[in-house]
Amino acid sequence: MEMDLDISDEDYVIAMVKQSFPTDPFESRAWMLTAKSLYPANFGVQFQAYRIQKELQANIKGAAKCFSDLIGKFEEKEQLWKEIEAITKALRAEDDDTNRSTEFLCEMFKHMSTDVQHHLLVLTANHCEDTMEHCRLLLLLLQRFPVAISSYASNLVDTLCSAERHCYNTAINNPCRKILVCDLLPLLANEQDLNLDITEKQYYNVLVKAIQFYLYSMGFMQLEEQEDLKIEGAWQKLFTIVEFIGNQLGWDPTIGFSNTNWSKEGFWRKLLAYHRQVPPNFDEKQSCFTIFIFFCYCLDEYNFSTTPECSPGQLPITHVLVEAFLDPTLPVPPVEPKFKRRKNDAAPHPHISVEKPEMKQMINNFFMVVNCFEFIYSTERLKREFKKFCDCLKIDAYLNGFIIDYMVYKGKFDELIAFFEKSNCQVVSKNIRTAHVSYITKNYSACFEQILSILPLLSIRNKGNLSTSLVIGGVRRHLHFLPLTHFAVLQYCVKLLLRCITENLSSTNYNEYAIGSALVLTQLDWPQEDEFVPPIMEKIKLHGSFHFPLFQNYIINIELLEELTYLWTPQGGQITLDIIPHLGQRRIGTRGADKGAKEEIKQAIRRQIARSNEKLDDLLFKFLTHERAQILQTLI
Known part of the structure; x- marks a missing residue:
């Protein structure tokens, strides 16, 4: 070269x-x-x-x-x-x-x-001229050289907050917020005896940003530009930041979140004791922030428990609190442990049931949110600050499910209907509760209309099972966490309608279509609903006849068929059983009856028995939708 x-x-x-x-x-x-x-x-x-x-x-x-x-x-x-x-x-x-x-x-x-x-x-x-790159490089400096934190951390906090304010406006999941909350604050929290040049106002501003960011990551907010942001161990990370900022603000560590043996129940007792004693260094802002964060934690655990994790390939099932049913002939369930009751409760809590024993944590979580919520609303100051928090952090949508359950729990049905009118709620959940309110106010036709609006929304992919806990013994009010599955919702609707028809029947003249409809409805949850059958059979026997043109379409339960057949015999009362439309006005009894017609009755009963293994959910769905006009007539 x-x-x-x-x-x-x-x-x-x-x-x-x-x-x-x-x-x-x-x-x-x-x-x-x-x-x-x-x-x-x-x-x-x-x-x-x-x-x-x-x-x-x-x-x-x-x-x-x-x-x-x-x-x-x-x-x-x-x-x-x-x-x-x-x-x-x-x-x-x-x-x-x-x-x-x-x-x-x-x-x-x-x-x-x-x-x-x-x-x-x-x-x-x-x-570096780019602000974000400048912040990332300063963060890298602090991560590599903790000794530089005292010199550069305060400016970095200020730069990140200023950049977010000018560049991202209302976006929560923005690069500035991520660096501040996920990287910088945890880094600062690991330092001992840190004294930063940050004002009290700025610390509170940073704390709100951290709370908002983590609540957003856990699904508390429903924003127009929602991004999927999942953070492992989000609550523990938020607690760490709250502890750090609380230390910088001189908060009382008595009600801090740093205890390694932390539990909801233990913290709740500590929080109550702290507010009863009102220490000399009581800080109202610390009190409000601590209670609000704890409430959100309990609310998150409650909402999570109402939609438990499911096995791979299965769909998650949401549970909603509904007014359930009583049967005085059944055993009375045990009373909940004392810790669930408040000393100033004038009346006992309703009994709350769940589908399986392993779901009882759902009840515990509900009571914990109730306790916290009622504590917040016990003073005007806390209530006022709580509303500010909710407005600032936009968590109303995440809170609505609990608010509805709370109104059901408290029996505030007028407020519940008003709440539904102004809030955007899950349709099936809303209509189920509205149907029950219509039932307890004896607006039976409105209850049925709500049931009809629910039927097209029943989950096809999530069939579920019939509940065994919707009816309990005793006279104490009964609530139940109902899974929003095909069978459970249909079962609840059928039970509601059955009670509408039978209660309306008892106060009116003999109505054979109402009696026939009630017998059809008892079949879905047989034998849980067999308590309704004896008084119905007694009405038929006293009247001496039973005319139900839809008999061959919908009554297939063997025990019901046996009861009706018995009433048709001399031993049972020898009633007229008019269940075959084409027989018209001919009297079908034993005494002097037409033998051919009698044989037709027997054949009809046999055909119904042969259908006893048909799918009852399909049968009841067809009955409710196809016979709407006739059912409504029984409720007027």
Whole structure:
């Protein structure tokens, strides 16, 4: 290779270094050592020395030394800045990127002196014109050099808050907020005896941002531009930030979240004791923030428990609190433990049931939210601040499910209907509760209309099972966490309608269509509803006949068929059983009856018995939808 004779001595040596490097690295290194000694102030020579060490990737210490020399002498050179940017980029990706070049740069950085490392990061951050990149570099500095926290953390907090305010307006899940909440605050929380130049107002502003961010990540808010943001261990991370900011604000640690043996029940008792004693250093802001955060934690656990985790391939099932039913002939369930009751309760709590014993935590979680909610609403100050929190953090949608359950629990049915009219609620959940309110106010036809609106919404993919807990013994009010599955919702609707028809029947004249409809409805949950059958059979017997044109369409329960057949015999009362439409007005009895008609009755009964294994949910669904007009007539 011919050399240009007009080049400088420095460029000549560099050219020789480059020329010999591919074929003889040792010769190239000799040229390089010579050049470094002869021209210590020449950037091209010194940078080429670094590049050779980097490309060989055999001598990390040598590369680190060369780069350290460059940092101290040639900070204004563009080539050097590109290399600095590559190093800082590698440091940020150290845990995620397994690229060989990234690994080398990270290792090289570790072999620099701490002074050079610190200087490099500060230099890069100050040189960066992009605000977000500047913040990321300062964060990197603080992560690598905790000693720098006292010098740079306050400015970084201020820069992040200012950048969010000017660049992202109302967006919660923005880069500034993520760095502040997920990276910077946890880093600061690990430091002992930290004294930052941050005002009390700014600390509270940061605390609200952290609460809002984590509640957003856990689904508390429903915003127009919702992004999926899942954070592992979100509550514990939020508690850590609350503890840190609380320490900076001088909060009383008595009601802090830092205890490793923390439990909802224990914290609740501690919170009550704290507010009963009202210590001299009582801080109203600490009280409000602590109670609100604890309430949100309990609310989240409650909402999570009402939609339990399901097995792979299955759909999650939501449970809603509904007014359930009583049968005085059944055993009385045990009373809940005393801790669930408040001392000033004038009346006992309703009994609350669940589908399975392992779901009882749902009840405990509900009572914990109830206790917290009632404590908040026990004083005007807490109630006022709570409403401010809800408005600021936009958690109404996440809160609505509990508010509805609470109104059901308290029996505030007028308020519940008013709430439905102004709130956007899940349709099936809303209509189920509205149907029951119509039932208890004896507006039976309105109850049936609500049931009809529910039927098309029944889940086809989530069939579920019939509940065995919708009816209990005793006279104490009964509530139940109803799973929103096909069978459970249909079962609840059928039970409601059955009670509407039988209660209306008892106060009116003999109505054979109402009696027939009631018998059809008892079949779905047989034998749980067999209590309704004896008084119905007694009415039929006293009347002496039973005319129900829809008999062959809908009555297939063997025990009901046996009861009716018995009433048709001389021993049972010898009633007229008019269940075959084409027999018209002919009297079908035993005494002097037409033998052919009698045989038709027997055949009809046999045909019904042969259908006893049909799907009852399909049968009842058909009955409710196809016979709407006739059913409504029984409810007027």
